[in-house]
Amino acid sequence: xxxNPLSLLTIASSKGRVTKRYPFEEPLMTSEFRGKxxxxxSKCIGCGACVNACPPNAxxxxxxxxxxxxxxxxxxxxxxxxxxxxxxxxxxxGTREFELATDDVSDLYELLIHExxxxxxxxxxYATVRIVRYVATRSPSTEGYxxxxxxxxxxxxxxxxxxxxxxxxx
Amino acid sequence: xxxxxxxxxxxGVRGVTEVVTSRSALFITATADALKPLAMxxxxxMGGFFRTCIGxxxxxINNCFAIYYIFGLDDRGLNIVVKVYADSKKPxxxxxxxxxxxxxxxxxxxxxxxxxxxxxxxxxRLILPHGWPNGxxxxxxxxxxxxxxxxxxxxxxxxxxDTISTVPIGPYHPALHEPEYFELYIEGxxxxxxKYRGFHVHRGIExxxxxxxxxxxVNFIAERICGICGFEHSTCYAQVVESxxxxxxxxxxxxxxxxxxxxERIHSHLLWVGVVAHLLGYxxxxxxTWRIREHxxxxxxxxxxxxxxxxxxLIGGVRRDIxxxxxxxxxxxxxxxxKEYIELASLMVxxxxxxxxxxxxxxxxxxxxxxxxxVGPVARASGLRRDVRKDLPYAAYRYASFNVPVxxxxxxxxxxxxxxxxxxxxxxxxxxxxxQMPPGPIKVEEFIVPEGVVAISAVEAPRGEDVHFIxxxxxxxxxxxxxxxxxxxxxxxxxxxxxxxxxxxxxxIASIDPCFSCTDRVLVIDSSGSKRTLKLGWxxx
Numbered sequence: 115x116x117x118n119p120l121s122l123l124t125i126a127s128s129k130g131r132v133t134k135r136y137p138f139e140e141p142l143m144t145s146e147f148r149g150k151x152x153x154x155x156s157k158c159i160g161c162g163a164c165v166n167a168c169p170p171n172a173x174x175x176x177x178x179x180x181x182x183x184x185x186x187x188x189x190x191x192x193x194x195x196x197x198x199x200x201x202x203x204x205x206x207x208g209t210r211e212f213e214l215a216t217d218d219v220s221d222l223y224e225l226l227i228h229e230x231x232x233x234x235x236x237x238x239x240y241a242t243v244r245i246v247r248y249v250a251t252r253s254p255s256t257e258g259y260x261x262x263x264x265x266x267x268x269x270x271x272x273x274x275x276x277x278x279x280x281x282x283x284x
Numbered sequence: 285x286x287x288x289x290x291x292x293x294x295x296g297v298r299g300v301t302e303v304v305t306s307r308s309a310l311f312i313t314a315t316a317d318a319l320k321p322l323a324m325x326x327x328x329x330m331g332g333f334f335r336t337c338i339g340x341x342x343x344x345i346n347n348c349f350a351i352y353y354i355f356g357l358d359d360r361g362l363n364i365v366v367k368v369y370a371d372s373k374k375p376x377x378x379x380x381x382x383x384x385x386x387x388x389x390x391x392x393x394x395x396x397x398x399x400x401x402x403x404x405x406x407x408x409r410l411i412l413p414h415g416w417p418n419g420x421x422x423x424x425x426x427x428x429x430x431x432x433x434x435x436x437x438x439x440x441x442x443x444x445x446d447t448i449s450t451v452p453i454g455p456y457h458p459a460l461h462e463p464e465y466f467e468l469y470i471e472g473x474x475x476x477x478x479k480y481r482g483f484h485v486h487r488g489i490e491x492x493x494x495x496x497x498x499x500x501x502v503n504f505i506a507e508r509i510c511g512i513c514g515f516e517h518s519t520c521y522a523q524v525v526e527s528x529x530x531x532x533x534x535x536x537x538x539x540x541x542x543x544x545x546x547x548e549r550i551h552s553h554l555l556w557v558g559v560v561a562h563l564l565g566y567x568x569x570x571x572x573t574w575r576i577r578e579h580x581x582x583x584x585x586x587x588x589x590x591x592x593x594x595x596x597x598l599i600g601g602v603r604r605d606i607x608x609x610x611x612x613x614x615x616x617x618x619x620x621x622x623k624e625y626i627e628l629a630s631l632m633v634x635x636x637x638x639x640x641x642x643x644x645x646x647x648x649x650x651x652x653x654x655x656x657x658x659v660g661p662v663a664r665a666s667g668l669r670r671d672v673r674k675d676l677p678y679a680a681y682r683y684a685s686f687n688v689p690v691x692x693x694x695x696x697x698x699x700x701x702x703x704x705x706x707x708x709x710x711x712x713x714x715x716x717x718x719x720q721m722p723p724g725p726i727k728v729e730e731f732i733v734p735e736g737v738v739a740i741s742a743v744e745a746p747r748g749e750d751v752h753f754i755x756x757x758x759x760x761x762x763x764x765x766x767x768x769x770x771x772x773x774x775x776x777x778x779x780x781x782x783x784x785x786x787x788x789x790x791x792x793i794a795s796i797d798p799c800f801s802c803t804d805r806v807l808v809i810d811s812s813g814s815k816r817t818l819k820l821g822w823x824x825x
Contacts, residue, residue, distance in 0.1 A: 119635050148589040169504035194504050194595040
């Protein structure tokens with residue numbers, strides 16, 4: 115091609131319009147796009163694995179009396195989907211949703227409230243009801259221990275050892 | 285000089301107490317007195333480059349502060365790390381900035397963030413804002429990551445000289461993409477001196493990585509250090525932890541990393557070419573470059589799940605594989621862009637106005653480039669053959685054959701040509717690697733990161749070499765330091781802008797492809813007294 119500033123006109127006319135008429139047309143997006151996450155209420159056990167993995171603290175587990183709340187704040191989410199990688203029960207699913215702008219910040223919060231289990235001995239809350247159920251079904255042999263908080267569990271275990279072997283030699 | 289000669293020469297310096305050799309680095313412990321002779325030996329006699337220096341608060345381990353100086357003998361692919369202890373009560377070390385001018389910034393960074401004083405040089409505040417209280421050093425371990433000291437607002441104005449025209453640009457200015465502050469001193473139409481102050485967007489990322497996040501979480505934050513070359517940062521971070529922990533990354537993961545790194549380089553260089561066209565007033569060129577770039581962005585999304593901030597890296601490997609259909613798509617896109625971009629690039633450089641503006645402007649001479657240890661296309665346009673992909677091969681680069689384009693003029697035109705050539709090389713690298721990609725797993729899941737291991741990793745980002753340094757800790761890095769390429773290149777602007785017409789200044793500033801948020805993880809002023817009768821001092825520090 116002959117080098118001439120006007121050659122750009124040839125390139126331009128051969129390419130035509132490349133911009134999309136979004137939002138009246140599908141946006142430029144591939145099948146692999148990572149968007150907002152969705153947490154399946156029926157599957158989530160409130161274990162907090164996603165909270166530990168989440169780099170920007172978009173997922174938080176908040177405790178209040180009798181409940182544990184998993185809070186997803188879209189405003190902080192970086193759409194990395196690490197939570198999906200680590201969820202032990204497959205409760206989190208990725209979507210291709212990205213049109214999340216809003217004029218009300220409360221639209222950006224999603225809450226999932228879990229009931230808290232209380233220790234059968236000392237009555238203090240220690241985990242969500244669903245985790246207890248999850249552990250009990252996955253590992254039935256823990257039945258005698260799973261309904262207690264870690265401290266009571268430890269005590270019961272030490273007592274059981276003492277009963278059987280006559281004490282723990284430190 | 286053979287490897288054993290190097291070790292012998294270093295052992296011969298008085299004050300060197302320990303020399304440990306590993307596969308790609310020499311770790312030296314020395315007393316403060318040995319610092320200057322060592323710098324002389326490595327930098328002046330052996331011809332090494334200076335990568336950076338890193339302050340570290342090790343009072344909890346050995347009751348001392350420490351500084352790690354990293355030199356690189358690029359031609360033999362060797363890093364030399366010199367560790368010097370500083371007293372915990374009165375940390376003070378001799379400055380090496382007279383021997384190694386490139387160490388100016390990192391010494392001041394250690395002074396601001398750790399309170400280590402450097403003797404034998406002028407000190408000034410670099411990283412911390414001027415209104416930050418004295419004696420508060422945020423990277424010390426006894427300073428909590430969520431503390432917020434009371435600061436006062438102080439003017440950004442660096443000097444008040446009435447006798448000379450000053451053109452302040454920034455920190456917030458419609459023509460700047462990121463907050464940064466330049467003060468240009470003008471005589472007639474010519475720039476006679478320049479001062480820079482940056483670090484307005486210091487986000488404390490290193491502190492966060494050292495006190496809040498876990499090893500795997502840091503990957504994603506590291507990626508957010510830079511909006512354009514984020515993947516280089518996350519790769520560099522992943523590699524540094526992998527090397528500290530001795531994790532063998534599967535070959536396939538290394539290939540995927542290299543392929544995505546090159547795709548990022550292509551998009552970054554196209555972006556830059558567009559910006560330069562725009563600054564030249566050639567907006568048609570800008571539009572068309574970015575039209576071509578859009579194909580690369582969509583491709584990146586297909587491969588990684590996101591146009592930018594790929595979220596692909598984990599320590600131990602990558603998260604998404606490249607299957608056959610994606611491979612075909614990559615080849616298709618590469619064919620399209622290589623045809624279209626060559627057509628456009630050759631047209632652009634043939635336009636007389638474009639050539640006239642770029643040729644001979646913003647010259648950085650080879651001696652200055654070497655003195656400041658500049659990196660990336662800026663170094664290669666000034667005749668320095670430096671490229672981490674060749675010098676210290678990482679990921680899968682040893683399987684690809686490619687040229688490192690080098691130009692000798694050191695002007696803006698050379699920097700354009702280096703990048704245009706590099707796009708061609710990158711396209712060829714991706715094609716070669718796709719052909720040779722081995723089958724197998726893409727990550728290792730199980731590994732343990734031992735505590736107290738020091739490691740360095742370098743990655744060639746589009747803007748130059750990116751260096752990550754780590755001292756491993758319990759569950760997270762004990763010390764993590766990032767040296768972005770622009771950090772090394774900004775001091776060179778002073779030489780490039782001097783005696784240039786004011787109208788070329790924006791172009792020359794853009795020619796280093798500056799990325800201020802990279803640089804500003806932590807803050808900056810640049811100036812040494814001008815040779816004229818200006819008394820500009822060292823800022824307000």
